[in-house]
Amino acid sequence: MTNARQIAFLALRDVHKGAYADFALDKVLQKFKLQDTDRRLVTELVYGSVRRQRTLDALIDQFAKKKSHQQPKELRTILHLGLYQLCYQERIPASAAVNTTVQLAKENGFAGLTGFVNGLLRQYIRQVEGDEEDEGEKPTSSHLPLQLPENPVERLGIVHSFPDWILQVWLEQLSVSDTEQLCEWMNQSPTIDLRINPLRCSIEEVEAVLQSADVLVRRIPHLPQALRLISNSGPIQNLPGFREGWWVVQDSSAQLVSHLLDPQPGEVVIDACAAPGGKTTHIAELMGDKGKIWACDRTASRLKKLQENAKRLNLQSIEICTGDSREFLQFQNIGDRVLLDAPCSGLGTLHRHADARWRQTPETVQELSQLQTELISHTATFVKPGGVLVYATCTLHPLENEAVITQFLANSPDWQIEPPQKDSPAFAYSTPEGWCKVWPHRQDMDGFFMVRLRKTNNSE
Numbered sequence: 016m017t018n019a020r021q022i023a024f025l026a027l028r029d030v031h032k033g034a035y036a037d038f039a040l041d042k043v044l045q046k047f048k049l050q051d052t053d054r055r056l057v058t059e060l061v062y063g064s065v066r067r068q069r070t071l072d073a074l075i076d077q078f079a080k081k082k083s084h085q086q087p088k089e090l091r092t093i094l095h096l097g098l099y100q101l102c103y104q105e106r107i108p109a110s111a112a113v114n115t116t117v118q119l120a121k122e123n124g125f126a127g128l129t130g131f132v133n134g135l136l137r138q139y140i141r142q143v144e145g146d147e148e149d150e151g152e153k154p155t156s157s158h159l160p161l162q163l164p165e166n167p168v169e170r171l172g173i174v175h176s177f178p179d180w181i182l183q184v185w186l187e188q189l190s191v192s193d194t195e196q197l198c199e200w201m202n203q204s205p206t207i208d209l210r211i212n213p214l215r216c217s218i219e220e221v222e223a224v225l226q227s228a229d230v231l232v233r234r235i236p237h238l239p240q241a242l243r244l245i246s247n248s249g250p251i252q253n254l255p256g257f258r259e260g261w262w263v264v265q266d267s268s269a270q271l272v273s274h275l276l277d278p279q280p281g282e283v284v285i286d287a288c289a290a291p292g293g294k295t296t297h298i299a300e301l302m303g304d305k306g307k308i309w310a311c312d313r314t315a316s317r318l319k320k321l322q323e324n325a326k327r328l329n330l331q332s333i334e335i336c337t338g339d340s341r342e343f344l345q346f347q348n349i350g351d352r353v354l355l356d357a358p359c360s361g362l363g364t365l366h367r368h369a370d371a372r373w374r375q376t377p378e379t380v381q382e383l384s385q386l387q388t389e390l391i392s393h394t395a396t397f398v399k400p401g402g403v404l405v406y407a408t409c410t411l412h413p414l415e416n417e418a419v420i421t422q423f424l425a426n427s428p429d430w431q432i433e434p435p436q437k438d439s440p441a442f443a444y445s446t447p448e449g450w451c452k453v454w455p456h457r458q459d460m461d462g463f464f465m466v467r468l469r470k471t472n473n474s475e
C-alpha cells in the first residue's frame with residue numbers, strides 16, 4: 016500500500032509542474048482511498064510544503080552545497096517534505112521525519128543521494144538542538160535556525176515564506192510588527208463560517224442541531240447570520256441542515272458585503288460578478304426572496320454552482336445571465352442596486368489557497384486593476400439615478416481597491432461615497448475615507464475591501 020508521504024510527494028510533483036495545489040491534492044486523494052488520519056496528513060504535508068516553500072528553500076540553501084534551485088526538482092520536493100515535518104509538525108518525531116524522507120529518496124530515483132538527504136536533515140536537527148539528536152521540541156517559524164538578512168522585506172519573506180513584492184505592498188500600509196502578524200495569520204489553517212438562511216430557519220435552530228451533532232460553534236459580532244465552526248472534522252456537506260438549505264459556507268467578511276449593499280424587498284439588483292453565488296444568495300435572503308436579482312458572470316461552470324446553491328436554499332428571485340459584464344447593454348439604468356464583487360488577486364485570502372502567493376505577481380495585479388476599472392465604469396451605468404453600487408474585492412492591494420475607486424470618482428462627478436450607516440454590520444469596519452477594509456490579523460476574518468457608492472443627480 017502506498018503511504019501518506021509518497022502520496023503527498025506525488026501531489027507536490029504535480030504542483031511543481033504547474034498544477035494548482037488543491038487540484039493536485041484532490042487527484043491523489045481520489046486515486047488512493049485513505050483513512051481519515053492519513054488524508055489529513057497528506058493534506059497538511061502538501062499545503063504546508065507549498066505554503067512554506069521559501070523558508071524551506073532557505074534552509075536547503077543554508078545546509079547544502081548546492082542552492083535549492085540547483086537541486087534536481089524532485090529531490091528538492093523530497094527535502095521540502097522532510098524539512099516541513101521537522102520545522103512545523105510537532106506531532107511527528109524527528110527520527111520518523113528523517114527516516115521516511117530517506118525512504119522517499121530511495122524509492123523515487125535518488126538511492127545514491129540518501130546519505131545527502133539524511134545528512135542535511137540531521138544537520139538541521141543538530142543546529143536546532145545543539146549537537147543532540149534527540150526528539151525534543153521543534154522551533155516556531157521565527158526561531159528556526161535561519162541566517163537572516165538585515166533587510167526587513169527579505170527577512171519577513173524568508174521567515175514567513177512570502178514573496179518580497181507582497182510584503183512591500185503590506186509594509187506600505189502597515190508597521191513591520193503588524194505585517195508580521197498578518198503573515199502569521201495567513202499561514203494558519205483557514206476557519207469555516209456558516210451563513211444561516213433566515214428564510215428557512217433561525218440561528219438558534221442551527222446552533223441546536225449542530226450541538227446535537229457535537230459540533231462547537233460561536234457567533235460573530237455584528238453579523239446576525241454568521242456562525243464560526245470551532246470543532247468539526249468531517250465533510251461539511253454531512254453536517255445537519257446542509258441538504259435542507261438551512262445554511263451555506265461563507266466567510267464572515269464576505270457576509271459584510273451584502274449588508275453594505277442593503278437590498279430591499281421588491282427591488283431590482285444586478286450582481287455583475289456573481290458566481291458561485293455566495294453573495295447573490297445572501298442578497299436574495301435579505302430581500303425576503305422578493306424582487307429580481309440578475310446574477311451575471313462570464314464563467315458558465317461557476318454559474319452552474321450558483322444555480323445549485325440557489326436551488327438548495329430554495330430561492331426563486333435569481334435569474335442567471337452568462338457573459339462579460341463589460342458588454343451587457345440590457346441593464347442600463349434599471350438597477351436599484353448593483354454589486355460588483357470584482358475578480359481580484361485574492362491577497363486577503365492567501366490562507367485559503369496555499370499556492371496563491373506564488374501565482375500572483377505585480378503584473379497580474381496590474382492586469383486585474385485594469386479589468387476592475389473597466390468593470391466599474393460599465394456596471395455603474397446599470398444603476399438608476401439615486402441608486403447604489405457596492406464595489407468589493409478580497410484583496411489587500413491598493414491598486415485594486417483605493418486606486419480603482421479614486422479613479423472612478425475622478426471621472427464620475429455624479430457619484431459619491433456613502434459610508435455605512437451606524438446600524439449596518441459593516442459600520443464597525445469603516446475607515447475615515449468612507450470605505451471598509453478588513454485586516455485579517457485584526458478582525459480574524461478574510462481580508463476584504465468594500466465601498467458603497469451612490470449615484471446622485473449631479474452631473475457637473
Ligand SMILES: C[S@@+](CC[C@H](N)C(=O)[O-])C[C@H]1O[C@@H](n2cnc3c(N)ncnc32)[C@H](O)[C@@H]1O
Pocket residue numbers: 287288289290291292293294295311312313314317338339340341356357358359390
Ligand atoms: C470574486 S469572484 C465572485 C464571487 C461571488 N460574488 C460570490 O460571492 O460567490 C469574481 C467572479 O468574476 C467573474 N468574472 C471575471 N471577469 C468577469 C467579467 N468581465 N464579466 C463577468 N464576470 C467576470 C469570475 O468568473 C468570478 O466568478
